[in-house]
Amino acid sequence: MSGADTRPRPPRDARHAWARLRRAGAPRPSRSNLLAMVLGVVLGFAIIAQVRQTSVEGLENLREDELVRIFADVDQDGDRLSSEIRDLQTSLELLESRTTGEEEAQRAARDRLEALSILAGTAPAAGPGIILRIDDPQKQLDGTALLDAVEELRGAGAEAIQVGDVRVVATTWFGGSDGALTVSGAEVRPPYVITAIGDANTLAGAMQIPGGVTASVRRVGAEAEVQIRTRVVVDALLTVKAPQYARPVPTNP
Amino acid sequence: MIPAIGLALGIMLGLLLQPAVPVWLQPYLPIAVIAALDAVFGAVRAILDGIFSDKVFVVSFLSNVVVAAFIVFLGDKLGVGSQLSTGVVVVLGVRIFSNVASIRRHLFDA
Numbered sequence: 001m002s003g004a005d006t007r008p009r010p011p012r013d014a015r016h017a018w019a020r021l022r023r024a025g026a027p028r029p030s031r032s033n034l035l036a037m038v039l040g041v042v043l044g045f046a047i048i049a050q051v052r053q054t055s056v057e058g059l060e061n062l063r064e065d066e067l068v069r070i071f072a073d074v075d076q077d078g079d080r081l082s083s084e085i086r087d088l089q090t091s092l093e094l095l096e097s098r099t100t101g102e103e104e105a106q107r108a109a110r111d112r113l114e115a116l117s118i119l120a121g122t123a124p125a126a127g128p129g130i131i132l133r134i135d136d137p138q139k140q141l142d143g144t145a146l147l148d149a150v151e152e153l154r155g156a157g158a159e160a161i162q163v164g165d166v167r168v169v170a171t172t173w174f175g176g177s178d179g180a181l182t183v184s185g186a187e188v189r190p191p192y193v194i195t196a197i198g199d200a201n202t203l204a205g206a207m208q209i210p211g212g213v214t215a216s217v218r219r220v221g222a223e224a225e226v227q228i229r230t231r232v233v234v235d236a237l238l239t240v241k242a243p244q245y246a247r248p249v250p251t252n253p
Numbered sequence: 254m255i256p257a258i259g260l261a262l263g264i265m266l267g268l269l270l271q272p273a274v275p276v277w278l279q280p281y282l283p284i285a286v287i288a289a290l291d292a293v294f295g296a297v298r299a300i301l302d303g304i305f306s307d308k309v310f311v312v313s314f315l316s317n318v319v320v321a322a323f324i325v326f327l328g329d330k331l332g333v334g335s336q337l338s339t340g341v342v343v344v345l346g347v348r349i350f351s352n353v354a355s356i357r358r359h360l361f362d363a
Contacts, residue, residue: 017301017359032307037259039314043289044263045272050282052267053274063335 118160121167121238125160129197129232130204132213136190136222143174143181145220149194149213150174156206158196160234164188167236190222200228256293256310280329281322284341288321289314291345294352301359321345 059067117123132149134141150168153161161168166183176182181192196203204226207213217224274282292314299305321341328337357363 020301020303021297021360030307032311033255035311036256036307036314039289039311040256040259041263041266043286043293044260044265045267046263046282046286046289048264048267049272049274050286052271053279053282 119169120240121160121169121236122240124233124235124237125197126231126233127159127197128200128230129158129195129234130200130207131227131229131232132194132196132207133225133227134190134192134194134217134222135225136192136217138221139178139180139190140220141181141190141192141217141222142177145213145217145222146181146183146188146192146194147174148216149207152206152213153194153196153198153203156198156203158198158203160197162195162234162236164193165236167234167238169238195232195234197232197234200230204228256296280334280338281325284321284325284338285318287342287345287349288317291348291352292317294349294356298352298355298359301356 059070062070114123118125132153134145134149146163150161150163150172163183164186166172166186166188168183172184174181174183175185176187181188207224207226209215214224214226292310295313296305296310299309324341325334325338328334331337
């Protein structure tokens with residue numbers, strides 16, 4: 001390494017040194033000077049390349065103990081994160097199963113509510129069924145005829161029935177005579193229209209059996225007509241009053 | 254002057270081209286750069302001492318770079334690469350400091 005001459009020399013006059021530097025800086029086109037310039041280019045290029053390399057590269061320049069430390073850190077982080085993943089997955093599964101259970105319970109409750117609403121007459125119902133139309137021009141029918149018809153329909157498996165504008169439920173009663181009939185206290189006038197949802201053919205057949213509704217109506221001079229429909233609507237509603245005396249018996253005391 | 258222009262040109266070129274250091278050169282380049290810097294400071298000091306010669310500068314520059322790279326190479330082969338690199342950097346750093354101190358004495362009389 002001969003470029004740096006380290007022989008001690010007495011300090012010179014500063015002005016003299018600056019002048020010397022200026023003189024050395026003056027361009028002297030010689031082969032060595034050009035070569036020096038090329039070396040300068042190479043040095044600058046190499047410096048920038050190395051600076052960029054150092055800023056780009058991450059782990060290559062680190063010492064072994066640093067690498068070990070980083071590796072241990074990463075390992076620890078990985079362990080921590082995977083245990084976190086496990087925890088989160090467990091709680092996710094828990095929440096999902098709880099949601100599913102709740103959804104199933106809700107669906108079951110909703111189904112039950114619908115079935116009971118149709119049974120209790122608090123919800124409209126639609127489906128296949130028949131429309132029984134009883135014309136009574138001579139006003140000969142009494143409440144029994146309607147009751148018979150409803151009982152016959154129930155026997156044939158009707159799931160929802162309404163007479164005129166009155167829904168037929170467990171507490172429905174029929175009364176009146178001579179063309180002034182009442183259903184649960186509400187007056188109905190001929191022609192009496194009974195709508196029933198169920199298996200339409202079974203219901204129609206039940207109306208027309210010998211000695212059945214049609215026959216007994218006709219015997220007193222009235223006319224019964226059965227229409228089979230793929231869709232009838234039972235939309236008369238009742239409001240349910242909470243029972244005053246009856247209380248449910250707890251299933252598990 | 255002309256080498257200084259060359260240095261600036263090289264820096265500009267490096268910034269412009271954004272070179273990537275090839276893998277085989279990566280262990281040697283930092284040491285080579287330090288060695289070259291040592292040669293440059295030595296040259297400036299030689300100018301101020303009045304004993305500068307272009308030829309000496311070029312030869313010392315090249316020999317500095319080659320010797321530094323060779324030492325690192327040898328250290329890698331012997332399994333003491335990082336320690337030897339540190340040693341070379343320390344030696345060159347001390348030389349650069351002493352050269353700069355001499356330059357300072359020349360230029361500022363202090």
